[in-house]
Amino acid sequence: MALSGLDIYKLLPGGQKPPHPKANCKECGFPTCLAFAMKLAAKQAELAACKYVSDEAKAKLSAAAAPPIRLITLSADGRKIEVGNETVLFRHEKTFFHPAAIMVRVPDTLSAAEIAKLAKAAADYKVDYVGMALQLDGLAVEAASGDANQFAEAVAAVRGACAMPLVLVTEDPGLMAAGLVKTAGVTPLLCAATAANWEAMAKLAKEAKAPLAVRADSIAGLAELTEKLVAAGVEDLVLDPAVRSFSGSLQTVTQLRRLALKKNYRPVGYPLITFPYLGISDPALEELLAGQQVAKYAGFVVLSKFDPAMIYPLLVLRANLFTDPQKPIQVEPGVYPINRPTADAPVMVTTNFSITYFAVANEVESSGLPGWLLVADAEGMSVLTAWAAGKFDAEKIAKTVKNTGIAEKVSHRKVVIPGHVAVLMGELEEELPGWQIKVGPREAVDLPRYLKTAW
Amino acid sequence: MPNVEIPVEKWIGSIRPITLGATTAEGGTRSQTVTIGGEKTLPFLGFEGKAPNRPRIAVEVRATNPAADWPAPLVTAWGDVLGDLAAWTRAAEGTDGDIIVLQLSANDNNGQKMTGAKARAALRTVLKTTGLPVIVFGVGQAELDNELLVAAAEEGAGERLVLGPCEDKNYRTIVAAALANGHLVTSRTPMDVNLSKQLTVLIHDMGMPLERIIVDPTTGALGYGIEYGYSVMERLRVAALQGDGMTQQPMIVTPGEEAWRTKEARAGEGVPVAWGDWAARAVNWEAMTAATLVESGANIVVMRHPEAVGRVKKMIGELMTA
Numbered sequence: 001m002a003l004s005g006l007d008i009y010k011l012l013p014g015g016q017k018p019p020h021p022k023a024n025c026k027e028c029g030f031p032t033c034l035a036f037a038m039k040l041a042a043k044q045a046e047l048a049a050c051k052y053v054s055d056e057a058k059a060k061l062s063a064a065a066a067p068p069i070r071l072i073t074l075s076a077d078g079r080k081i082e083v084g085n086e087t088v089l090f091r092h093e094k095t096f097f098h099p100a101a102i103m104v105r106v107p108d109t110l111s112a113a114e115i116a117k118l119a120k121a122a123a124d125y126k127v128d129y130v131g132m133a134l135q136l137d138g139l140a141v142e143a144a145s146g147d148a149n150q151f152a153e154a155v156a157a158v159r160g161a162c163a164m165p166l167v168l169v170t171e172d173p174g175l176m177a178a179g180l181v182k183t184a185g186v187t188p189l190l191c192a193a194t195a196a197n198w199e200a201m202a203k204l205a206k207e208a209k210a211p212l213a214v215r216a217d218s219i220a221g222l223a224e225l226t227e228k229l230v231a232a233g234v235e236d237l238v239l240d241p242a243v244r245s246f247s248g249s250l251q252t253v254t255q256l257r258r259l260a261l262k263k264n265y266r267p268v269g270y271p272l273i274t275f276p277y278l279g280i281s282d283p284a285l286e287e288l289l290a291g292q293q294v295a296k297y298a299g300f301v302v303l304s305k306f307d308p309a310m311i312y313p314l315l316v317l318r319a320n321l322f323t324d325p326q327k328p329i330q331v332e333p334g335v336y337p338i339n340r341p342t343a344d345a346p347v348m349v350t351t352n353f354s355i356t357y358f359a360v361a362n363e364v365e366s367s368g369l370p371g372w373l374l375v376a377d378a379e380g381m382s383v384l385t386a387w388a389a390g391k392f393d394a395e396k397i398a399k400t401v402k403n404t405g406i407a408e409k410v411s412h413r414k415v416v417i418p419g420h421v422a423v424l425m426g427e428l429e430e431e432l433p434g435w436q437i438k439v440g441p442r443e444a445v446d447l448p449r450y451l452k453t454a455w
Numbered sequence: 456m457p458n459v460e461i462p463v464e465k466w467i468g469s470i471r472p473i474t475l476g477a478t479t480a481e482g483g484t485r486s487q488t489v490t491i492g493g494e495k496t497l498p499f500l501g502f503e504g505k506a507p508n509r510p511r512i513a514v515e516v517r518a519t520n521p522a523a524d525w526p527a528p529l530v531t532a533w534g535d536v537l538g539d540l541a542a543w544t545r546a547a548e549g550t551d552g553d554i555i556v557l558q559l560s561a562n563d564n565n566g567q568k569m570t571g572a573k574a575r576a577a578l579r580t581v582l583k584t585t586g587l588p589v590i591v592f593g594v595g596q597a598e599l600d601n602e603l604l605v606a607a608a609e610e611g612a613g614e615r616l617v618l619g620p621c622e623d624k625n626y627r628t629i630v631a632a633a634l635a636n637g638h639l640v641t642s643r644t645p646m647d648v649n650l651s652k653q654l655t656v657l658i659h660d661m662g663m664p665l666e667r668i669i670v671d672p673t674t675g676a677l678g679y680g681i682e683y684g685y686s687v688m689e690r691l692r693v694a695a696l697q698g699d700g701m702t703q704q705p706m707i708v709t710p711g712e713e714a715w716r717t718k719e720a721r722a723g724e725g726v727p728v729a730w731g732d733w734a735a736r737a738v739n740w741e742a743m744t745a746a747t748l749v750e751s752g753a754n755i756v757v758m759r760h761p762e763a764v765g766r767v768k769k770m771i772g773e774l775m776t777a
Contacts, residue, residue, distance in 0.1 A: 017730075090693070092686040127729035129678065220456040227457065246773040250750075251502050258462040267457065281773065287739055288770050290745045295685075295750060309731025310721075311745045313677055320682040355679050362718060366725060382680055384645045384673075445716050 003064045009037035010385030011057035022052040037437050058190060068260045070270050072211050072236055072299065074138060076186040077163035081137045083299030084271040089257055095324040100293070101137035101300045102314060103167060105277070107144040108154030115154055116161040123162035127315065130329060130354045134315040136164070140177065140191070140302045143170035148178035155182040167191050167273070167302065171215070173200035180208050189213055191273060191302070192240045198225055202232045211236035213273050217243055223267035230267075237270045238299065246289055250296055257297045271299025272384060287314060294318045294342070328380035329354035335404040336361065341370035343411040346455045348440065348447070350418060351378035352384045359444040367448035372409065376400040383418045394424045398431035416440040416455070418431055463503050466696035470494040470754070471703050472508065473666055475554060475639065476588025477615035482637065485614065486586025489553055491669075491754040492705040497692060498752050499774040504577045510749050512764050513590055514552030515711055516543045518577035519560035519569075524719040525602040528665045528734040534724040534759050539562070540577055544584040551768035556590040557581050559603050569599065571606030578610045590641075591708075597625040608632035617641060618705075620671055623654055630661050641707055643671040646683045648690050649747075652701040669755065670704040676713035677744045684708065685751045692752040708748050711759035714741035742766045750774075 013020030014033025023033060028049040030036040039045035040061075047053065047061055071084040081101045088094045091394050093391035104122045106115055119139055127134050141158055151170065157174035158166065159182060166188040168179045176190055190208070205212035212234055214225040222239050229237060243252040253272055259265040276289035287310045290301050294317055303310070323329060333352050338361060349362045352375045357418040364371045378386035386392035401407070401415060413435045417424060419442035428437045441450045472493040473665055477483030489511055498503030522530045536542040547555055565575055574591075580713040591607045594598030605628060606617050618633050619641030626642070633640045642658055644650035651672050658668055672691060674684030694702040714720055719730065720737040728734055742763040745756045751773060758764045 090686070090689050091682070092690050125729060127727060169612055218456075219461070220459050223459055224456045245776075246770060247499060247501070249777050250774065254500060255461050255502070259459065262462050263460075265459070268459075282766075282769060284766055285770055285773075288742060288766060291743050291747060292750055295747065307731060307735075308729050309735035309739055312730050312736060313739045316678040317681075317743060317747065320678065320680075321685070323682055325682070325686060353680075355675075359679060359718075364717075366722075382675070382683075385647075385683070388645050388647065388650065443716055445718065445721065 003041065003061070003454055005034070005038040008040050008061065009034050011053065011060060012037055013052045013107075020052060025052070025065065027051065047134070049093035056087070063266075064264065068264055068269050070235075071098075072235070072238055072271050074165035074167075074187060074189055074211070076138075076165045079163055080166060081165050087261065089254075091262060091321060092325055095160055095326065098257050098299070098320045099318050099322040100298045101165075102290075102294075102311070102318065103138040103140050103300060104136060104306050105169075105275075105302050105304050106139050106141045106158060108141060108147075108151045109144045110154070112153060112157045115157040115229040118306055119158045119161035120135070125306070125308070125311065127312055129316055129319055130358045132319060134312075134319060136311065136315075138165035138167065140167035140169050143168075143172065143175040143179065145297075146172075146175070148175050148383070151175050152178045152182050154180045156210045158302055159186070167213075167300065171197055172205060173197050176201065176204055180204060183208075189238060191215070191238070193225060193229065194362070195221065195225065199226060199232070202234050202324070205234050211238055213238040213240045215240040215242050217241070218266065219252065219259070221263075222256075226267045226270065232326050238273050239268060239270050240273045243277065246279065246292060249274065249279055249289070250292060253297045272297060273300040273302065274298040275302045277304035286310070290314055291317050295321055297376075323328050331357045331375060333375050333400065335406055335409070336373040338364045338373055338377060339368060339370040341372050343409065345372055345410065346416060346451055347372045347374060347410060347414065348416040349376060349400060350373040351376055351381060351383050351392050353378065353380050353382045353386070356382045356444075360447065363444045363447045364451070366371040367451060368410035369448065370449050371451065372406060374400050374406060374415070392421065393429045394427035396425065397428055401432055401435065412419065414438055418442065461502065462614065464696075466504060467494060468698040468700075468703060469623070470695055470705055471665055473639065473705050475590075475615060475617055477613060477637070479626065481615070482613040483615055484582060484586075485588055487588075487607035488615070489588050495696070497696065502541065506775070508754075509678045510753055510771050511553040511755050512551065512745075512768055512771075513554035513556045513707075513755050514547040514550055514764060515556045515558050515703075515757055515759050516540060516547050516581065517558050517560055518573070518580075519562060519564055520567045521560075525659045526715065526737065526742055527723060528720070528737045529715055529760055531734075532762065540580045541584045544581050548587060551765045552587075552758070554588050554590060554755065555581060555585050556592060556757050559591045559594050559607075561594045561596065561599060569594070569603060571602045574603040574606045575610040578607045582611060582614065588617075589614065590619070593617055593629075595620075601628040604629050604762060605632040608636040608638055611638070612636040615639065617669060619643065619669075621654070621658060623650070623657070626654065626658055627661065630658050630663055633667070634661070634663055639667040639669060641669045641671045642704070643673060646673045646675075646687050648687055648702070651687075651691060652699075653702050665704065666683075668704050671707050671709070674708045674710060674713055674744075674748055676710070676717045677740055677747070678719065679717055681744060681747060685747060688751040688753065705754035706752055707755040707757065708753045708756040710748055711741055712756050714744040715759055722765055738763050746770055
């Protein structure tokens with residue numbers, strides 16, 4: 001976290017005790033060291049303007065300018081994922097920046113054919129959600145067999161089948177080296193260094209220029225390892241807090257995020273990797289723990305299996321929580337023809353919140369019935385929220401009907417408004433003389449039935 | 456090893472404890488009561504403060520058979536009991552739920568309009584069948600709800616029921632009925648911290664003690680705006696712990712209702728293969744919606760599918776350890 005103006009002031013000549021001879025010398029162009037410090041904190045001045053600041057202070061200030069959680073990149077054949085660089089504990093404070101990478105475990109105990117099939121299925125998985133293509137991010141190949149050849153073959157099989165970023169999972173440096181041989185074209189994450197193997201793992205990570213995960217079951221243990229690894233020249237690190245249960249994981253990752261952001265504690269300023277399937281008492285709970293870790297505060301989440309019924313909700317949860325609260329996903333206001341509407345097709349109005357739009361459009365589309373969907377500019381809010389905030393009132397709806405020129409496209413003068421804003425009917429009749437206002441269902445899901453029976 | 460000092464927030468506020476249900480000794484007929492709230496920290500952060508009462512799951516039952524409206528995975532899970540309120544209530548009690556929600560409908564099984572008398576009969580059946588605390592939800596139509604919920608309030612006098620939802624345009628009659636008969640209310644506002652505070656104040660101003668108001672900040676389902684509800688709930692919790700008195704009510708949300716009206720839960724055919732198996736996905740949708748809300752601070756989640764209930768209950772159990 002960036003230093004405050006007062007923190008910076010303490011590092012400048014004016015903030016020294018006893019005062020530095022050049023305290024408040026004004027040579028930087030500011031009247032006092034404190035004023036200069038405030039400008040530095042606001043990033044409106046450069047530290048170079050002060051000739052008298054000590055080297056030690058310079059080092060502290062430049063360290064403070066680095067992001068509190070390091071950005072880590074995994075790449076493969078042009079595909080890359082980035083995690084880290086987060087700045088808040090709650091999304092409402094600003095936003096979460098880099099969506100947690102969701103990966104699938106590939107144990108090397110599967111046959112080469114099974115591995116190729118699994119890798120291909122995961123790599124090809126793609127699902128559309130409100131116009132976004134949601135995908136899995138990578139594969140975690142695990143040396144479950146304990147055999148170097150088998151692990152190397154498994155990595156080769158994965159590489160042969162797909163171009164996804166990889167995590168290599170083993171605590172045995174010999175196995176890790178065998179796997180690494182087969183990763184040409186990929187910068188994999190090596191997982192994991194422990195108190196027992198860190199020197200050998202550090203060597204492998206340096207040679208491969210690959211990021212390295214460190215595993216320990218306490219925060220102090222993680223910090224000790226990262227300090228050693230940074231001293232050994234490995235800087236791209238990931239933390240694997242081996243506290244895996246719902247409760248343990250939540251508390252540990254919260255503590256890690258707080259230490260990184262609020263205390264600027266560098267030894268834990270790295271993204272996290274989690275393995276939800278290792279923290280549950282019942283396989284049915286894997287998705288819920290994975291969801292918890294997407295929300296709090298994993299950078300990589302490794303799933304035990306490829307199951308679309310589990311992956312789809314999880315990818316949607318991630319898309320939701322990593323949406324910038326200041327910028328709800330919006331669609332362009334205007335008129336949207338669905339199923340080739342003609343002049344007698346129904347006219348419906350909704351808001352430009354993407355989820356609202358897609359809910360309505362999907363229902364009409366799947367009903368097979370033609371319709372004209374008018375999308376009002378409600379600043380990206382859903383019907384109820386926009387109505388409560390005064391962004392979806394009679395005036396706005398009337399304006400949408402007029403501005404879209406729908407009157408020239410249809411032969412009738414009827415418009416359906418969402419059931420949630422039925423109260424606007426009277427007012428809207430005044431705003432839109434000559435139009436019949438019809439109150440539709442509250443929920444999009446009931447639209448097909450409404451269109452069949454009530455239009 | 457380095458000596459790492461874990462940052463602990465020193466919260467000054469806490470969530471108000473609220474008890475649902477009254478035993479015979481307390482003037483009701485419940486065999487057990489349920490207390491929610493009392494948290495002195497953000498959800499499940501035991502290292503920081505106490506959370507004496509775990510979040511609870513309320514399971515929905517109806518007097519009017521919903522089989523025609525509900526999607527197959529949900530109808531199959533309950534089977535024939537959907538048409539028999541007493542049997543359904545017994546089955547709901549047999550799940551991992553802690554509370555029964557009687558969700559009233561606008562029409563009865565014969566397509567006739569619901570009346571106060573019918574609502575009374577339904578509540579009587581539920582109260583006779585289960586010893587768990589009971590919540591009664593109206594249909595969301597102001598005029599009809601006033602009739603139904605007043606009748607329910609009288610029928611269940613002394614039971615410490617929860618009546619709801621009270622909304623800004625429709626709370627006076629329901630609050631008055633709850634006050635007169637010793638019940639609690641839910642205060643429902645559309646995903647906004649200030650609106651939630653405001654309605655709590657209005658209901659409190661009618662003489663309703665804060666110990667009898669549960670707020671419903673409203674949620675969207677996973678994929679349908681859950682992030683709004685999620686963040687409003689996190690903001691309410693943080694505000695409560697920071698000492699803002701009108702944000703310290705326990706929270707109730709309805710992930711079951713929200714999740715089961717999404718296309719993901721309702722549609723078995725004509726959807727992308729990438730959505731996966733229908734029944735599994737539908738249950739996952741409800742469980743994931745509910746779980747996410749529990750972790751953002753919900754004290755009660757109202758749910759529908761027994762399997763989703765079981766999973767979320769287990770998750771809560773694992774979160775409450777240590």
